[in-house]
Amino acid sequence: MSNFSLKNKRIVIIGGSSGIGLATAKQAIGQGAQVVIAGRSKERLDAAWQYLGHEHVEAYALDNKNELALQSFFEQIGHFDHLFTPGASYVRGPITSSAEVAHSCFNSKFWPQYNAVKYAAPFINSNGSIVLMSGAFGQRPLAGGASYAACNGAIESLCKALAVELAPIRVNVISPGTIHTNFNWEGAEQEVRDQSYDAYAKINLLGKIGQAEEAAHTTIYLMTNAYTTGSTLFPDGGYILR
Numbered sequence: 001m002s003n004f005s006l007k008n009k010r011i012v013i014i015g016g017s018s019g020i021g022l023a024t025a026k027q028a029i030g031q032g033a034q035v036v037i038a039g040r041s042k043e044r045l046d047a048a049w050q051y052l053g054h055e056h057v058e059a060y061a062l063d064n065k066n067e068l069a070l071q072s073f074f075e076q077i078g079h080f081d082h083l084f085t086p087g088a089s090y091v092r093g094p095i096t097s098s099a100e101v102a103h104s105c106f107n108s109k110f111w112p113q114y115n116a117v118k119y120a121a122p123f124i125n126s127n128g129s130i131v132l133m134s135g136a137f138g139q140r141p142l143a144g145g146a147s148y149a150a151c152n153g154a155i156e157s158l159c160k161a162l163a164v165e166l167a168p169i170r171v172n173v174i175s176p177g178t179i180h181t182n183f184n185w186e187g188a189e190q191e192v193r194d195q196s197y198d199a200y201a202k203i204n205l206l207g208k209i210g211q212a213e214e215a216a217h218t219t220i221y222l223m224t225n226a227y228t229t230g231s232t233l234f235p236d237g238g239y240i241l242r
Contacts, residue, residue: 004224007032009128010080011223014064014116015087017044019181020133020174022051023216024084029056031220036077038062039087064112074119081128082223083120085113088133092148105151109133113155121166129170129229131222132159136177136236156232163230170229172222177236179210205238 011028015021016037025035029052037052038060039045045059062073064087088109093101113132124130137145138152155173162171178200197209218235222228234240 003226005031006082006220006224009033009082009223010036011082011084012036012038012077012080012120013084013086014038014062014112015085017041017048017059019086020176020179020212020215020219021084021086022048023212024086024219025052025057027213027216027220028223029053034058036060036080038064038073040064064116065108067115070112070115071119074116074123077123079123079125081125082131083116083124083129084131084133084219084223085116086133088112090148090151092145094144095146097147102147105148106154110151110154110158114158117162117166117171121169124169126168127226129172129223130162130166131219132171132173134173134175134232136175136234136239138175139234139240140242159232160230167229170222170226172228172230173232174215174218174222175232175234175236176215176218177204177210177234177239179212179215179235181212200239201237203239204236204242208237210235210237 006028011033013021013025016025017039025037028035034056036058037048040063042061049057049059060073063069090104090108091101117130132155134152134155138149141149159171159173201208215235218233
């Protein structure tokens, strides 16, 4: 068996019912893993459970902003090998935004990942790993998103601190650019989506939008490469270099 395989490993994905999380679950199962997916929407979880093949998947409803719910979740599922935490929903706004908007990134993206690791760590096998999610906006901010950029930067710093604190468990980050998924698009008109995709394609080196499967491939690499820790990888089409 390849050292770079997830065969017979148990993977936990918080936010695994759609987007990058779902694509990662599919690729992990393709390598022979058993996957636990968690998310807020029971409807999406049920659909993902059917799509992925119920013999390979456990699905749990979970509000990852609820610290006590996270604690209970990890106590319930027990020991596993790898954790991925892409689940988040937030609002981006300028420095003049309300406190609710300014705090939403940290409340929905930073603290849920921080607390997930806090309660997951005792159950992760010593040769396992954690993959956090930030975003390329943290390395190349545009106008109108100070708190969002700060949140992504904080997650990448958290990764380094956790890699030191939790070793030999490995901790890494994926920091994607705009990816073609339904993430954070609930209620948006298709025209608005297309305009955003077109705008992003014009400001990265490859001139195109990334796919969920490409970001998932980066996540699988971080799970399977046993000599990578404390690193941030950028499946962003060269956005941070343009």
